[in-house]
Amino acid sequence: MPAATPSAGLPTPQRWYAMATILLGIALSVIDSTVVNLALPGMVRDFHASASAGVWVVNAYQLATLVLLLPLAHLGERWTYRRVYLGGAIVFTAASALCAMADSLWLLAAARALQGAGAAGIMAVNAALVRMTYPPEHLGRGIAINSITVATASVAGPVVAAAILSVASWPWLFLVNLPLGIVLVLLGRRVLPCNEVRRGASEVSPLDVVLNGSMFVLLFLGADLLGASVRGSDGDAGAARWGAMLLAACIAVGIVHVRRQRSRTHPLLPIDLLRIPVFRLSMATSVCAFAAQMSATIALPFLFLEAWNLAPSQAGLLMACWPLGVIVAAMQAGRMIGRWHDGLLGALGLAILASGLALMAITAAGSSPQQAWWRLALCGIGFGLFQSPNNHTIITSAPPQRAGAASGMLGTARLTGQSTGAALLALVYAITSAREHGGASMALSLAAGLAAVAAVFSALRIRTTRH
Numbered sequence: 001m002p003a004a005t006p007s008a009g010l011p012t013p014q015r016w017y018a019m020a021t022i023l024l025g026i027a028l029s030v031i032d033s034t035v036v037n038l039a040l041p042g043m044v045r046d047f048h049a050s051a052s053a054g055v056w057v058v059n060a061y062q063l064a065t066l067v068l069l070l071p072l073a074h075l076g077e078r079w080t081y082r083r084v085y086l087g088g089a090i091v092f093t094a095a096s097a098l099c100a101m102a103d104s105l106w107l108l109a110a111a112r113a114l115q116g117a118g119a120a121g122i123m124a125v126n127a128a129l130v131r132m133t134y135p136p137e138h139l140g141r142g143i144a145i146n147s148i149t150v151a152t153a154s155v156a157g158p159v160v161a162a163a164i165l166s167v168a169s170w171p172w173l174f175l176v177n178l179p180l181g182i183v184l185v186l187l188g189r190r191v192l193p194c195n196e197v198r199r200g201a202s203e204v205s206p207l208d209v210v211l212n213g214s215m216f217v218l219l220f221l222g223a224d225l226l227g228a229s230v231r232g233s234d235g236d237a238g239a240a241r242w243g244a245m246l247l248a249a250c251i252a253v254g255i256v257h258v259r260r261q262r263s264r265t266h267p268l269l270p271i272d273l274l275r276i277p278v279f280r281l282s283m284a285t286s287v288c289a290f291a292a293q294m295s296a297t298i299a300l301p302f303l304f305l306e307a308w309n310l311a312p313s314q315a316g317l318l319m320a321c322w323p324l325g326v327i328v329a330a331m332q333a334g335r336m337i338g339r340w341h342d343g344l345l346g347a348l349g350l351a352i353l354a355s356g357l358a359l360m361a362i363t364a365a366g367s368s369p370q371q372a373w374w375r376l377a378l379c380g381i382g383f384g385l386f387q388s389p390n391n392h393t394i395i396t397s398a399p400p401q402r403a404g405a406a407s408g409m410l411g412t413a414r415l416t417g418q419s420t421g422a423a424l425l426a427l428v429y430a431i432t433s434a435r436e437h438g439g440a441s442m443a444l445s446l447a448a449g450l451a452a453v454a455a456v457f458s459a460l461r462i463r464t465t466r467h
Contacts, residue, residue, distance in 0.1 A: 008135055009132070009133055009134045009135035009136075009138070009139075010132075010133050010134075010193055014191060015133055015134065017187070017190075017191040018129070018133045018191045018192055018193060019130070019133055019134075019142065019145065020187075021184065021187045021188050021191055021192060022126060022129050022130060022133065022146070022192070023145070023146065023149045024180065024183070024184050024187075025085065025088075025089055025122045025126070025184050025188075026122060026123065026126050026146065026149060026150060026153070027149055027152075027153045027156075028092070028119075028122075028177060028180060028181070028184070029065075029088075029092065029118075029119035029122045029123055030123075030150055030153035030154055030157075031153045031156055031157045031160055032061065032092075032096075032115065032119065032157070032177070033058075033061055033062060033065070033119070033154075033157065034058075034154070034157030034158060035157040035158075035160055035161045035173050036057055036058060036112075036161070036170075036173060037058060037157065037158060037161070038158050038161040038162060038165060039161060039165060039170040039173060040054045040055070040057065040058070041054075042165075042169075042170050043057060043105065043108065043170055044105070046170075047104055047105040047108075049105040053105055053106075054105065056105075056109045057105070057108055057109050057112055058112075059220075059224060060109045060110070060112040060113040060116060061112045061113065061115055061116035061119070062116065062220070062415070063113070063116065063216075063217065063220050064112075064113040064114070064115075064116030064117045064119075064120065065116040065117075065119050065120045065123065065411075065415070066120075066216045066219075066220055066412070066415045066416075066419075067120075067212070067213040067216050067217060068116075068117055068120035068121075068124070068213075069120050069123060069124050069408045069411045069412050069415070070124075070212055070268055070269060070270075070405075070408045070409070070412060071204065071209055071212065071268060072084055072088070072120050072121050072124035072125070072408070073124040073125060073128075073404045073405055073407055073408025073409075074204060074266075074268050074404065074405065074408070076124060076125040076128060076404035076407075076408075077197075077266075077401070077402070077403075077404040077405065078197060079197070080194055080195055080197060081125035081128045081129050081132065081192075081193075081194075081195055081403075081404055081407075082129075082188070082192045082193065082194045082195070084121050084124060084125050085121060085122055085125050085126075085129060085188060085192060086185060086188050086189065086192070087118075087121050088117075088118045088119065088120065088121020088122040088123075088124070089118065089121070089122060089181060089184045089185050089188060090118070090181075090185055091114065091115075091117055091118030091121065092115055092118030092119055092121075092122065092177070092181060093118070093177060093178060093181025093182065093184070093185065094114075094118075095111050095112075095114040095115035095117075095118055096115060096174040096175070096177035096178060096181060097174070097175075097178060098111035098114065098115075099111040099112060099115060099171075099174040100171040100172075100174040100175045101171075115174075123411045124404070124407060124408045124411065125404055125407050125408075126146070126407060126410075126411070127143075127146070127391065127394075127395050127403070127406065127407035127410050128195070128395075128403040128404045128406070128407035129192060129193065129407075130142045130143060130146050130395070131395050131396075131400075131403050131407075132193040132195055132403070133193055136396075137338075139337075139392065139395075139396065140334050140335070140336075140337030140338055140388070140392055141334050141335070143334065143337070143388050143391050143392045143395065144330050144331055144333060144334020144335075144337070144388040145331075145334070146391075147330045147334075147384075147387045147388045147391055148326070148327050148330045148331060148384075151323055151326040151327065151330065151383075151384065151387070152323060152326075152327060154323075161173060164176065195403075204268050205260075205268075207260075208257070208260060208261070208264075208267075208268045208269075209268065211253060211256060211257040211260065212257060212268055212269060214253050215250055215253045215254045215257055216416075218246050218247070218249050218250035218253060219246075219247065219250045219416065219419055219420075220419055221243075221246050222243045222244070222245075222246030222247035222249075222250055222423065223243070223247070223419040223420065223422045223423040223426075224243070224422075225239045225240070225242050225243030225246065226239070226240055226243035226244070226247075226422070226423045226426035226427065240426065240427075243423065243426070247423065257269060258271065270402065270405040270406075270408075270409060272402070273397075273398050273402060273405055273406060273409065276397055276398070277464045278343075278393060278397050278461050278464045279393075279394060279397045279398060279406075281343075281457050281458070281460050281461045281464060282390055282393045282394045282397065282458075282461065283394065283409060283413050284454075284457045285346060285350070285386075285390055285454050285457040285458045285461075286390055286394070286410075286413035286414065286417060286454075287413050287416055287417040287420065288417065288450050288451070288453045288454035288457060289350060289353070289383070289386060289387075289390070289417065289450075289451065289454040290413065290414050290416075290417025290418050290421065291417040291418070291420045291421035291424065291450045292353065292354075292357065292421065292447045292448070292450035292451040292454065293383060293417075293418070293421065293447075294417065294418040294419075294420075294421030294422055294425075295421040295422075295424060295425045295443060295444075295446055295447040295450065296357055296360070296379065296443075296444060296447040298421075298422060298425050298443075299425060299440055299443035299444055299447065300318075300319065300360075300376075300440075300444075301315060301319075302439070302440060302443075303364050303440035303444075304318060304319075304369070304372075307364070307439075307440055308369050310369060314369075317373075318369070318372050318373055318376060319376070321372075321373045321374075321376040321377040321380060322376045322377070322379055322380040322383070323380060324377065324380060325376070325377040325378065325379065325380020325381040325382075325383070325384060326380040326381075326383050326384035326387070327380075327384065328380075328381065328384065329349070329380065329381040329382070329383075329384030329385045330384035330385075330387060330388050332384075332385070333345060333349070333384060333385050333386075333387070333388040333389055334388050336389075337388065337389055337392050340389075341461075341462055342389035342390065342392055342393040342461065343389075343393070343458050343459060343460070343461030343462040343464070344459075344462055345385060345386070345389040346385075346386045346389050346390045346393075346455075346458035346461070347455045347456075347458040347459040347462075348385060349381075349382045349383065349384070349385030349386030349387075349389075350382060350386050350451050350452070350454045350455035350458055351382070351451075351452075351455045352378060352379075352381060352382030352385065353378075353379050353382030353383050353386065353451040353455075354382070354448045354449075354451035354452040354455060355378065355382070355448075356375050356376070356378035356379035356381075356382055357379055357444050357445075357447045357448035357451055358444075358445070358448040359375045359378070360372065360375045360376065360379070360444045361440075361441045361442075361444035361445040361448060362441070363375060364440040364441040364444055365441040382451075386454075386458070390458070391410060393461065394406055394409065394410050394413075395407070395410070421447075421450070424446060424450075425443055425446065428442050428443050428446055429443070
């Protein structure tokens, strides 16, 4: 077990082995969040279930991950990041086997929730382990590689699923995780760095865990119900009403939770980190940016398939322009970290993203799919230029002993932003149609506005102290 400190990192070649292990884990956990989407019709058919019930095969994974990110990040500071990561990998692998053996849809959903809990252990300490692995002068490169892996994995799920389902049945979507999970655990035991346990950290109150979980459950379910209102051309008023009520309850629970955390020396919700101005602005930047990304990601398939009547293969090729742009820009951004201010890089990237989305909104108002590819690539370049520097600021603005909390907040900001984006998009589609040019244009205009707000938050960091 290699020892490392945030100030020194690991020497090579141990650094390469550790990073390969970290990337394998985060890739598996991110891919599995979407890998079942393509197989849902077959699962529903095999289990004689409804399509609405089948959605919970996806939701159970995402909800378990969102609820457990911060508690497991807190546990990483008390129990070491390495142990939380390996524990998450073991649970993820075992749950994959249970998913493959499930004989009913609800058993599959339960196994997926357990799999999501394992993924939360991996995601919660991912960035903290990257910080432990790289010395400060090379940390930007490590964060860029990690960001590229997450961005690629987030769109690779359907591709991986299509390849597996072309030669095997849906249980193999989970069975392929078994050898990879075993390799992940065995490698992790040997090569992952081990941090010092934070002494004096208080036990987490069960009530704090319940409030934290309730807040995110209400947020997720509220956003999901608002998203359900998009399924009809004119929306579902009942789903929208219940979704709004759950989001209001989320805000109320959140207020109580934050007030309790203010009195904690080592809070579960890291209020101490949110008191750092640059950390707070970086979190706001991340939430708004991922809300913009999710809004666009949901709106674009409606535009391509319903308004423009493109074939699925054509829509897939257009959608691929975004992640390709992310990959190209993220690596360049990693090289610029340290030479350019993170806030400036983020603001520039988000301004490019907002411009690309605004151009797509103009394109959506007409019938010009020929112009979409370079505008989507522009969106990807902007997002890639923002993501690595923003992650670098979030990770490095936190004290070394709070790297676990910063890592957990990184994932929480992403998932919170995505849920918020889905909820806001549902409100847009409640007053317009998802299947018409005007609805897609309005949705993409919303995404452009969110990206512009994120750019402002990022620019505010340029003159903001890290303390």
